[in-house]
Amino acid sequence: MKTTEETTKAGGGDVRLTGISKTYGDFTAVHPLDLTVPEGSFFALLGASGCGKTTTLRMIAGLEEPTAGTVHLGDQDVTALPPYKRPVNTVFQSYALFPHLDIYENVAFGLRRRGIKSVKKQVEEMLELVQLGEQARKKPHQLSGGQQQRVAVARALINHPKVLLLDEPLGALDLKLRRQMQLELKRIQTEVGITFVHVTHDQEEAMTMADCVAVMNAGRVEQLGTPADLYENPRTTFVANFLGTSNFIEAEVDSTSGDDIVLKAGGGKLVLHRARASVPAATGGKILAGVRPEKISLTHADDAGEIPEGRNRITGRITESSFIGVSTQFVVDSPVCSDFEVYVQNIDRDPRLAPGAEVVLHWNPAHTFGLDAAQDIDAGVETVEEEVA
Amino acid sequence: MATVTEAPPTPAPVAPEKKPPRKRGRWTPYLLLLPGLLWLVVFFALPVIYQASTSVQTGSLEEGYKVTWHFATYWDALSEYWPQFVRSVLYAASATVLCLLLGYPLAYLIAFRAGRWRNLIMILVIAPFFTSFLIRTLAWKTILADGGPVVGALDALHVLDVTAFLGWTAGDRVLATPLAVVCGLTYNFLPFMILPLYTSLERIDPRLHEAAGDLYAKPSTTFRKVTFPLSMPGVVSGTLLTFIPASGDYINSDLLGSTDTRMVGNVIQSQFLRILDYPTAAALSFILMAAILAVVTVYIRKSGTEDLV
Numbered sequence: 001m002k003t004t005e006e007t008t009k010a011g012g013g014d015v016r017l018t019g020i021s022k023t024y025g026d027f028t029a030v031h032p033l034d035l036t037v038p039e040g041s042f043f044a045l046l047g048a049s050g051c052g053k054t055t056t057l058r059m060i061a062g063l064e065e066p067t068a069g070t071v072h073l074g075d076q077d078v079t080a081l082p083p084y085k086r087p088v089n090t091v092f093q094s095y096a097l098f099p100h101l102d103i104y105e106n107v108a109f110g111l112r113r114r115g116i117k118s119v120k121k122q123v124e125e126m127l128e129l130v131q132l133g134e135q136a137r138k139k140p141h142q143l144s145g146g147q148q149q150r151v152a153v154a155r156a157l158i159n160h161p162k163v164l165l166l167d168e169p170l171g172a173l174d175l176k177l178r179r180q181m182q183l184e185l186k187r188i189q190t191e192v193g194i195t196f197v198h199v200t201h202d203q204e205e206a207m208t209m210a211d212c213v214a215v216m217n218a219g220r221v222e223q224l225g226t227p228a229d230l231y232e233n234p235r236t237t238f239v240a241n242f243l244g245t246s247n248f249i250e251a252e253v254d255s256t257s258g259d260d261i262v263l264k265a266g267g268g269k270l271v272l273h274r275a276r277a278s279v280p281a282a283t284g285g286k287i288l289a290g291v292r293p294e295k296i297s298l299t300h301a302d303d304a305g306e307i308p309e310g311r312n313r314i315t316g317r318i319t320e321s322s323f324i325g326v327s328t329q330f331v332v333d334s335p336v337c338s339d340f341e342v343y344v345q346n347i348d349r350d351p352r353l354a355p356g357a358e359v360v361l362h363w364n365p366a367h368t369f370g371l372d373a374a375q376d377i378d379a380g381v382e383t384v385e386e387e388v389a
Numbered sequence: 390m391a392t393v394t395e396a397p398p399t400p401a402p403v404a405p406e407k408k409p410p411r412k413r414g415r416w417t418p419y420l421l422l423l424p425g426l427l428w429l430v431v432f433f434a435l436p437v438i439y440q441a442s443t444s445v446q447t448g449s450l451e452e453g454y455k456v457t458w459h460f461a462t463y464w465d466a467l468s469e470y471w472p473q474f475v476r477s478v479l480y481a482a483s484a485t486v487l488c489l490l491l492g493y494p495l496a497y498l499i500a501f502r503a504g505r506w507r508n509l510i511m512i513l514v515i516a517p518f519f520t521s522f523l524i525r526t527l528a529w530k531t532i533l534a535d536g537g538p539v540v541g542a543l544d545a546l547h548v549l550d551v552t553a554f555l556g557w558t559a560g561d562r563v564l565a566t567p568l569a570v571v572c573g574l575t576y577n578f579l580p581f582m583i584l585p586l587y588t589s590l591e592r593i594d595p596r597l598h599e600a601a602g603d604l605y606a607k608p609s610t611t612f613r614k615v616t617f618p619l620s621m622p623g624v625v626s627g628t629l630l631t632f633i634p635a636s637g638d639y640i641n642s643d644l645l646g647s648t649d650t651r652m653v654g655n656v657i658q659s660q661f662l663r664i665l666d667y668p669t670a671a672a673l674s675f676i677l678m679a680a681i682l683a684v685v686t687v688y689i690r691k692s693g694t695e696d697l698v
Contacts, residue, residue: 061603062602063599082602083602083603084602084606088603089603092596092599092600094594094596096594096596096600097600098597099597099619100615100619109601109606110605113604113605114605155604156604159604
């Protein structure tokens with residue numbers, strides 16, 4: 001099974017999944033998947049519920065047996081090891097604190113199981129780290145959700161695992177506490193330097209916390225990269241819609257010149273940089289041109305002459321506008337796309353920009369990204385709305 | 390209700406509007422308690438008082454019994470029938486331990502491993518209740534019959550030699566021995582053990598097992614440190630539900646035992662129904678009740694279940 005390449009190139013504490021998959025009867029929860037989580041990184045598995053992210057995490061923990069493939073921690077093949085022999089620990093979604101033990105004993109559980117006698121110092125230090133020193137002798141049900149969550153983190157971290165697995169650890173907390181815990185977890189990760197694999201359906205959470213995000217959809221990894229890279233250069237409509245909002249224009253390749261691809265859409269021309277097209281562009285071929293709402297400027301049709309040359313432009317009519325403080329969100333009906341979203345920062349508000357106004361949308365061509373036209377434009381959209389609510 | 394909701398005659402015009410709804414709410418819990426309280430008074434409190442008075446009466450059936458505060462009956466009953474008391478406690482305790490040993494693995498299986506078979510196994514556990522207690526116990530008479538297949542097999546395996554040495558059986562017989570009585574008790578009270586055990590095991594979040602495994606606990610350690618402690622409420626109520634009725638039982642000893650296996654229930658039954666010595670029977674009942682109460686109190690204190698529930 002082991003190739004020479006695998007044994008020599010393996011990092012000291014990387015998590016490597018090789019061809020790992022999981023099927024339940026006819027249902028494939030995780031399609032064969034290769035993934036490397038670099039040692040010391042904060043890695044997020046992001047996706048809607050049922051996308052296979054939790055199953056993947058559980059296969060790393062040993063709580064789920066992969067149908068095929070292997071799990072390596074550093075050089076060690078742990079695929080066949082039961083969970084209690086793996087140097088990984090999990091923070092469970094519901095925390096799964098032992099209700100019959102107090103906080104101190106919950107945190108000491110892992111140390112005691114490994115036969116460590118003097119746990120006092122370590123437990124106390126760990127409780128200090130998560131700021132729960134005062135609560136040591138309370139039972140889990142006497143603590144608030146946020147405190148229970150910190151106990152769950154402490155109980156796992158005290159064992160100095162090679163990898164800490166977090167299964168939607170903040171899902172049960174309210175928004176404010178969640179934000180606070182995101183920063184807290186990030187701080188702890190930086191402090192202890194342990195690899196964190198974090199499963200979440202919250203794209204904002206993934207982007208805030210992780211160094212590297214794998215976006216999963218229907219049992220597959222759609223795209224892997226840093227949060228900024230995923231946001232700026234989505235390679236599928238799912239990623240483009242799941243992380244933030246994207247506008248798409250169905251376009252045809254008109255011509256190519258140097259690094260630019262000229263697209264034809266609804267009578268107008270748009271420019272797309274070749275480097276930002278995730279599919280090869282052939283003249284006459286279809287392509288989806290995408291642009292993020294905050295990259296677009298909005299100018300009233302009367303002032304169209306003031307727009308500098310060389311920008312991509314689209315004309316349309318404002319159908320909706322909503323003022324949300326830092327920005328105003330507009331929905332514009334245009335010939336190429338019926339609900340173009342535009343976020344305009346509230347610096348100098350043009351009072352003419354109201355529903356019914358004829359406008360020109362324009363943006364720097366460098367902000368256009370090109371995707372394969374043979375996919376669902378709305379993939380990943382519903383889930384985003386669900387999460388926002 | 391009508392009397393309750395009526396406002397007291399006060400000169401203040403606001404009072405009648407404000408008071409009625411609050412009053413009605415206050416009395417509702419007591420009204421809801423009433424049927425249960427009545428039931429307890431008629432079928433529990435009054436009989437207990439009646440029995441208590443019987444136990445301190447003297448007299449005879451012909452002349453009638455009178456309350457003479459003759460507490461000596463208690464002492465006489467205890468000194469005469471203490472072997473039956475000891476036997477009751479021993480048999481009931483043995484049956485309880487056997488029920489726990491047999492019932493726990495089954496309850497565990499139903500709660501965590503049975504999957505789609507869960508309901509079927511539950512029905513099988515409860516199924517014996519569709520037949521009368523008496524008939525089920527009589528069936529054991531056939532199962533343990535002299536020279537029957539069970540006794541024959543036990544004899545061939547020399548198990549009977551061991552049990553006879555321990556005094557549980559006599560010769561090559563199982564029927565009419567302590568073992569038969571304990572077997573009958575175990576069989577008859579097993580569901581009372583399994584059901585509470587199942588209920589408390591079923592309530593345990595399976596993720597706690599995963600969490601224990603994740604924190605380096607072997608399956609056996611997980612059981613010892615997580616599953617068993619969390620199932621303590623079930624263990625306590627299961628053992629109580631088995632021990633209490635088993636210690637007062639007389640059917641099993643009557644049908645499967647002999648005069649040497651008589652339990653206190655048999656004595657009470659014969660005092661009441663055959664010898665017609667009501668004071669002694671009543672005194673024995675009270676001693677049994679007090680003994681069980683004492684045992685149960687100590688047991689609950691020791692097992693510290695208040696903490697767990």
